[in-house]
Amino acid sequence: MAYEFDFAPVLAQADLLLKGAWFTLQLTAIGTLLGVAIGVLGAGVRAWHVRPFDVLFGLYVELIRNTPFIVQLFFIFFGLPALGIRLSEWQAAVLAMVVNLGAYSTEIIRAGIQAIPKGQLEAAAALAMNRFEAFRHVVLQPALAKVWPALTSQIVIVMLGSAVCSQIATEELSFAANFIQSRNFRAFETYLLTTALYLLMAILLRQSLAWLGQRLLMGRR
Amino acid sequence: MKIFRPLFLATLLCSGALALPAAQADALADISARGVLKVAVPQDFPPFGSVGPDLKPRGLDIDTAQLLADKLGVKLALTPVNSTNRIPFLTTGKVDLVISSLGKNPERAAVIDFSRPYAPFYLAVFGPAEVDIAGIEATAGKTISVTRGSIEDMELSAVAPKGAVIKRFEDNNSTIAAYLSGQVELIASGSVVMAAIAEKNPAKVPVVKVKLKDSPVYVGIAKNEPALMDKVNATLDAAKADGSLNRNAEKWLKQPLPADL
Numbered sequence: 001m002a003y004e005f006d007f008a009p010v011l012a013q014a015d016l017l018l019k020g021a022w023f024t025l026q027l028t029a030i031g032t033l034l035g036v037a038i039g040v041l042g043a044g045v046r047a048w049h050v051r052p053f054d055v056l057f058g059l060y061v062e063l064i065r066n067t068p069f070i071v072q073l074f075f076i077f078f079g080l081p082a083l084g085i086r087l088s089e090w091q092a093a094v095l096a097m098v099v100n101l102g103a104y105s106t107e108i109i110r111a112g113i114q115a116i117p118k119g120q121l122e123a124a125a126a127l128a129m130n131r132f133e134a135f136r137h138v139v140l141q142p143a144l145a146k147v148w149p150a151l152t153s154q155i156v157i158v159m160l161g162s163a164v165c166s167q168i169a170t171e172e173l174s175f176a177a178n179f180i181q182s183r184n185f186r187a188f189e190t191y192l193l194t195t196a197l198y199l200l201m202a203i204l205l206r207q208s209l210a211w212l213g214q215r216l217l218m219g220r221r
Numbered sequence: 222m223k224i225f226r227p228l229f230l231a232t233l234l235c236s237g238a239l240a241l242p243a244a245q246a247d248a249l250a251d252i253s254a255r256g257v258l259k260v261a262v263p264q265d266f267p268p269f270g271s272v273g274p275d276l277k278p279r280g281l282d283i284d285t286a287q288l289l290a291d292k293l294g295v296k297l298a299l300t301p302v303n304s305t306n307r308i309p310f311l312t313t314g315k316v317d318l319v320i321s322s323l324g325k326n327p328e329r330a331a332v333i334d335f336s337r338p339y340a341p342f343y344l345a346v347f348g349p350a351e352v353d354i355a356g357i358e359a360t361a362g363k364t365i366s367v368t369r370g371s372i373e374d375m376e377l378s379a380v381a382p383k384g385a386v387i388k389r390f391e392d393n394n395s396t397i398a399a400y401l402s403g404q405v406e407l408i409a410s411g412s413v414v415m416a417a418i419a420e421k422n423p424a425k426v427p428v429v430k431v432k433l434k435d436s437p438v439y440v441g442i443a444k445n446e447p448a449l450m451d452k453v454n455a456t457l458d459a460a461k462a463d464g465s466l467n468r469n470a471e472k473w474l475k476q477p478l479p480a481d482l
Contacts, residue, residue, distance in 0.1 A: 077402075077404065078395075078398045078399070078402045078404070079402075081402040081403050081404060082402065086403060086404065089388070089404075166391070167390070167391050167395065168390070168395070168399075169366070169388040169389055169390050169399070175389075178369060178370075178391075179369060179389065181370075182369050182370025182374070183370075
């Protein structure tokens with residue numbers, strides 16, 4: 001007996017899928033902004049060996065990069081209430097994504113900073129730039145430009161990884177897909193559409209980050 | 222002689238038909254004569270039936286079987302079964318009774334008979350004792366955890382008021398963890414799951430607030446055994462009256478026997 005494909009029951013729930021996709025994008029946007037901010041801070045602290053913060057960031061990076069995302073998420077959502085810290089599934093999902101991306105982007109951006117030749121900083125000093133100006137124009141911008149493709153990939157991975165947040169009842173795209181599938185048992189059709197949505201979102205995210213990088217970092221108009 | 226042959230055959234057939242009920246004496250008399258009550262029980266469905274640390278079967282169903290055997294004044298012989306073969310064991314006469322967390326439905330009622338219920342089994346919304354929920358409408362504004370796609374999810378989604386916040390989790394463990402960690406105020410699940418929570422976390426035993434689906438469990442008896450049926454029902458009625466059924470429910474399900482059972 002051949003399987004009869006029927007997309008109608010899934011398309012009838014398309015609003016749920018789109019709502020889920022929108023939540024995934026929101027999670028990703030907040031997670032990326034805060035995560036990269038932590039990454040810049042951590043990379044600066046680690047590259048210049050600002051004690052004791054460089055050691056703390058080192059521990060944080062090792063802890064997060066060597067444990068599974070789902071365990072971090074479960075610890076935040078199911079574990080922290082034991083200490084009286086009760087976060088909603090949204091707060092827990094955002095926090096887990098920020099913490100996760102923060103660790104990875106620390107290392108990515110640090111690699112970019114370490115690739116800046118020392119002479120460039122000396123040149124900045126010769127031009128009478130203060131430390132903040134030098135960091136911003138002479139270190140951070142070229143460093144980010146160098147690692148932008150790697151950072152973009154990491155952000156896309158975090159967006160796709162947010163699917164795991166459906167495990168704590170965060171109603172993002174994967175949750176919507178699982179929910180629809182549990183109601184109409186149309187697994188093939190539901191997950192095919194979901195896959196297409198994720199693919200579309202990943203391509204759009206990659207393209208817009210590439211466009212943004214060109215404007216902000218490479219100085220193209 | 223030729224004339225007599227059909228007559229002879231007819232007589233033979235009639236006597237056979239008459240002899241049949243007599244040859245198959247009623248099951249209650251058989252049990253008494255044998256001195257052993259053969260009961261099919263689950264071995265993989267705690268708290269109704271599981272294998273204890275001493276490798277002996279234990280659980281609510283086993284205790285119920287023991288209770289019936291004691292009242293009949295016979296020994297008990299247990300046969301472990303699973304949910305698919307428990308009815309064939311009864312219909313083929315390998316056991317006298319099925320006490321195996323058996324719910325009633327029309328398909329089963331066509332092949333076997335059911336006693337009065339001996340224990341509750343239901344899906345419900347549970348919550349802390351101090352939270353007052355009068356009915357399903359009162360769950361508006363409350364968060365309820367439930368396992369996505371389960372029967373309780375379907376039942377709850379169908380009746381929950383608009384304001385109720387249903388959090389759907391991937392599996393039973395996450396659903397329970399969300400409740401125990403205080404991430405949700407209420408939990409929708411089966412009464413058996415609550416017994417499991419009670420065993421591991423007696424401080425936070427959830428109390429039933431709103432029943433979603435009631436499906437108590439019955440003793441399965443072969444068709445057309447009125448004497449055995451009456452005896453089982455009378456024994457269960459007496460056990461309810463003297464509190465034995467309630468003791469079993471408290472012991473294994475960690476919940477008192479509902480008054481309407």
